Amino acid sequence: MMNLLKRLQYPILAPLIGLSLWQAVVWLTNAPHFILPGPLRVAQAGYKNWESISGHALVTATEIGLGLVIGILLGVATAINLATSPRLARLSLPLLVFTQAVPVFALAPILTLWFGYGMGSKIIMAVLIIYFPVTSAFYDGLSRTPSGLLDLARTMGARPSQVMWRIKIPHALPSLASGLKLAAVYAPIGAVIGEWVGSSNGLGYLMLLANGRAKTDLMFASVFVLAIMTVVLHRLISMLANRVSAMAASGEAPPKI
Template sequence: MVERTKPSTAQQLAAFLEQSWRPIALLVALFVAWWVVTAAELVEPYLVPSPGDTIAAITANPDYFWQHTWTTTYETLLGFVIATVIGVFAALVMVQSATVEKTLYPLLLFAQVIPKIAIAPLFVVWLGFGLGPKIVVAVLMAFFPVVISMVTGLKSVDPEMLELSSTMGAKPAQTFWKIRFPASLPHLFSGLKVAATMAVTGAVVGEFVGADAGLGFVILQANGNLDTPVLFAGLLIMSLMGVLLFVLVEWLERLVLPWHASRRGDNVTTTF
């Protein structure tokens, strides 16, 4: 008999450090390389600013960056939530009906391969210069990973489990909620992690086309003024936003699926 025990706080911290020290070390190495290149003046400062100048650009005007960061964060979160809801619903419909799946799947692929920057101006024309176009682009960017991962998860259920539930007289709704849906969650969360970063990109792409606020607006303004410290600051904040949203989804995965997380790292105690 195998009994899984909940790890202590110290064990969780040790596991976190074990999993995260490599990417942290890589980021530190890249930061040091960035600092060395700029300190040695291997490139002109107007091309690549130093880390100190980039951070100074943020600290010199924190309210400015906070306002635009909050705008992009709001667009990203709203687009991510909408994409998740629509994507899960579309996946459920596609799995239930082969006709719907054969009809929608090519359309989804067609919509995915279209560059969002190419169609973003249309949303500005249709929806104006408010939050609407940015949220729509964020939804389009995040939707595809959600629906594909959910469809994959719903189809990856062990057929023997479905036969067993049918033999025991389980109704379709019971089979779905007790077997299909829980089994699809690991796949769904994998798609959500990808969608989280794509939503950030979508919001910024929407801001590139037409906006008076947001990190995309900051980057465009800085590029036009050749203000590379502010430009790099905007890129840095945008990257951190995507990382934080990814980590948030991963934390929710461990909270919602402790059984799945335990298979990847928790201690196992064997008793006889």
């Protein structure tokens, strides 16, 4: 019981301190509630509008989840292909880096124009924003396989596929874990930006709607729901990443897809 309390003291204490500072700023500045509502007013708005918020949150969560799964699968597949073919890597890596020079936020209107105002453009936006971190992190791990192990594998006549699945991928799993943690934070950003540009559902749409009607407390409530979703997602992905790292430490080969 004491160990559980020690583990929970910081996750509980940090939000309490943040809420206290927030309320202190409201009291000290005497800001109007439509400029800076207090925590209690935001909580009341969230309670009163919970049915609407939960419906929009479900849409955003679906976009984030699908974008995350697709982006991770594409990133992992790309990294493995780049590590398998050095020529492909030399041709593709500069192009991947160049695509990151284009602000992904600027692509949101184009994606909305191409794929409409539905869920598709938001999922693609989430995929784009997490694809490069996952690909880059995993490819970097695949490229840093100890040369001694590769020489030993060649000496023993291992096939390229065996080298990839039995040596390179297990050693690159910690790098993949780092990429997954970044993806968990970036995916909600892509989905919400897509909703800001053009949507009729989702937390991003609800934020814009509340802002246009001067319902700042509802906007803050939507932001907090999004933040909680992101924290929970990051925690779940971190647990998965820890499992992936444990596989690498134990020498367990990943299952073939």
